[in-house]
Amino acid sequence: MIFHFLKYIKPIWYFNLKPEVDYAYFPSEELLDKYGVDLALDANFVSDIAQRRDLAWRGFQLGCIQTTGETGMDIWRDEHIPLEDEYCFLRKYFHKAWVFYVLVIRLTLFHNPLKELKAFFKTQHIKRLAMYKNHIPYKDYESFASDLIIKRPLVSIVIPTLNRYEYLKNVFKDLERQTYKHFEVIVVDQTDDFKEEFYLGWNLDLKYWHQKEKALWRARNEAIALAKGDYILLYDDDSRVEVNWIEQHLKTLDFFKADVSSGVSLSVVGAEIPEHYSYFRWSDQLDTGNVLLKKSIFEKVGYFDRQFEGQRMGDGEFGLRCYLAGYKNISNPKAKRMHLKAEQGGLRQMGSWDGWRPKKLFGPRPVPSVLYLTRTYFGKILTLYFVLQGIMPSLVSYKFKNSRVLKLISFCLIPLFLPFVLVQVLISWRLSTHKMNKGIWW
Incomplete structure (x- = not known):
């Protein structure tokens, strides 16, 4: 982990784990100069x-992607970093x-309060860096x-x-207009x-x-197994894309040798669009609503884990397997989609x-598949930090999750709801244990 305190804020970040191959994800001073x-x-x-390490973190966040093998x-x-x-x-x-x-967590966990408070107040002069404006442009x-x-x-x-x-009709219209024509479309209809x-x-060449x-996940797995293409483009049925969408995916793979x-994915519902969505960088997620990958990857890491059926983070788990196996994943702003997040159908219904x-x-809070993923790959301690981090915003309706006022209200309501929340987490923990005992399957 690049800084130990990152475990409190980003406990299940892909890059907390070491992959089989390091593509200079965190470049040294010498590589940055090069x-x-x-x-x-x-x-x-x-x-x-x-x-x-701070320099390496900035290099990562600004989109430093090497293609020459360093x-x-x-x-x-694990190295000692001063408090x-x-x-x-x-x-x-x-x-x-x-x-x-983080300070509250550290004090709650009985770390030396004098040392914690000293370091906390001694760094008060540090200003938050608006770093994304200076990203690497790849002209x-x-x-x-x-x-x-x-x-x-x-x-x-x-x-x-x-x-x-109704949504699928527009999906097909967008695909008919694509500038890149050599593709097939495989639809698994569960209507x-x-x-x-x-x-x-x-x-369209439609199957x-x-x-x-x-x-x-059964639908995706069976479609991938029957696909004739060397490249698989996973897509959602409630999305819209531009005419060069496929072309931009292929071009990015080629440009970065990825x-x-x-x-x-851009959306008007839910979380704010992150600033780093506007430029190329290493991707720390895999969204099956908009991702192109080599079909050969499935031969090495396997298919999607069906333990995630009807639940969440199945694509995140697969993306983590790809990362750990040494596959290069690029966050691509050129191949964007508008995610409409339809209120009916899809995963909302199943x-x-x-x-x-x-x-x-x-x-269960969260759904058991979430803890199944985090406990399997990140262990108990990081999972607990992740759960602690997720509880407070989950007390607010998804539509209002970005409201600071409601977040503050939810924080105040935690003592009232704590007994119920603890029971919900314990239920999820027990169910995730069953999943872990069963193991991955497709």
């Missing part, structure tokens, strides 16, 4: 190791509320002539759908009132079948669309 990235060591950090800084090696530097790191990159949150990308596009590999677009014909006539008359079982192109807000008083 790439022509003008970053300087920060003298606000008292130790040399903290200065160098190895970066080994941030997974003052840990707080300095938090203040530099995170909101002051998070810094206070050569626009003029890059992609050999991969010239070779015209077959792309298999996989779309599971459930009771969303209650299946309408075969809907699929007639489209100017489809009706699946009676409401099972998202294995996975994670197109960004299971838990929201992983943290149970519909019943004694329903």
